[in-house]
Amino acid sequence: MRYWLMKSEPSDVSIDDLASFPDQTVAWYGVRNYQARNFMRDQMSVGDGVLFYHSNCKEPGIAGIAEVCSPAYPDATQFDKNSKYFDAKATQEQPRWMNVDVKLVKKISLIALDELKRHPELEHMRTLQRGNRLSITPLDPAEWKFITTQLVNT
DNA sequence: GCCAACGTTGGC
């Protein structure tokens, strides 16, 4: 079992959007970075823990706990000419982009980026490193444990 | 809206 931090722009899909979806589940579409794709394709398993992170917004931070609930499969938006994620180089036979489905476990009161930065236990977290832009990053089990047991207030 | 950091593209 692995642990992940996954960024979503709340103007696109917020934690409340996720809560309102059927089965409180969303396809993690739109990832167009090979490293992030490879995490989903090669390393994620059903049941992995996910921190749902709000990025590029007024209050960046961890907004909820979720879990991986499907294996990776081709991202439908790469084939959709009307989508901003359309990729002309992708074919049904040879898709370029994959995604998993992610299911809400619980919404939490936001753990702000500022607060994450305050804890020495989290100083090595990938997302907090200078210049990091990856939208999906692995978490150490210790980081997951610290956040979910010490920082979460539901 | 700015801009630093980083990934991708494409000419050579």
Place this chain on the structure above:
DNA sequence: GCCAACGTTGGC
């Protein structure tokens, strides 16, 4: 296969 130019990310 190098690397300059360009595009994107995401905090501020």
